[in-house]
Amino acid sequence: MTTAYDFSARDIDGNEQSLGAWRGKTMLVVNVASKCGFTPQYKGLEELWRNHRDKGLVVLGFPCDQFGHQEPGDEAEIRNFCSTSYDVTFPLFAKVEVNGDNAHPLYKWMKKEQKGLLGTEAIKWNFTKFLIDAEGNVVKRYAPNDTPEKIGKDLQKR
Incomplete structure (x- = not known):
């Protein structure tokens, strides 16, 4: 059976990073963008x-430029924006595609595991979120307008 730990991705600094590094942790995987309403x-x-x-949570940000060209910068610009604008310290990755033939394998897998509205797999916009449990299974998919505060309340219920 496939789990999130079977995947790796290039981090914001260009190093290959296995998601297995967070084995036993709850992961919140988010496709992010710097110039979006969200x-x-x-x-x-x-x-x-x-x-x-x-308490075992890790947030993983995956920049994506597939929605309205809202992540136009390169990795250095993205890192700088996140650091200076929002003091982001959670792990960020290199830009990925989340839909289409060139979608990152992690996203292809997550979309099959937790479909969106009306059973669709496609990600509709930036800041779609996937919650992965400590065993590496996708347990919930959140829409872009589902706030981190709402997710925090869900985490307290677990």
Whole structure:
């Protein structure tokens, strides 16, 4: 059976990073963008990370430029924006595609595991979120307008 730990991705600094590094942790995987109406969610995502990391949560940000060209920068620009605008300290990755033939394998897998509205697999916009349990299974998919605060309440119920 496939789990999130079977995947790796290039981090924001260009190093290959296995998701197995977070084995036993709950992961919140988010496709992020710097110039989106949902970009202020970076603040809430960082708060989630800071408030729950000691309880086993890791937030993983995957920049994506597939929606309205809202992530036009390169990795250095993305890292700088996240750091200076939102003091982001959670792990960020290199830009990926989340839909189509060139979608990152992690996203292809997550979309099959947790379909979206009306059973569709396609990601509709930036800041779609996937919650992965400590065993590496996708347990919930959140829409872009589902706030980090809402997810925090869900985490407290687990």
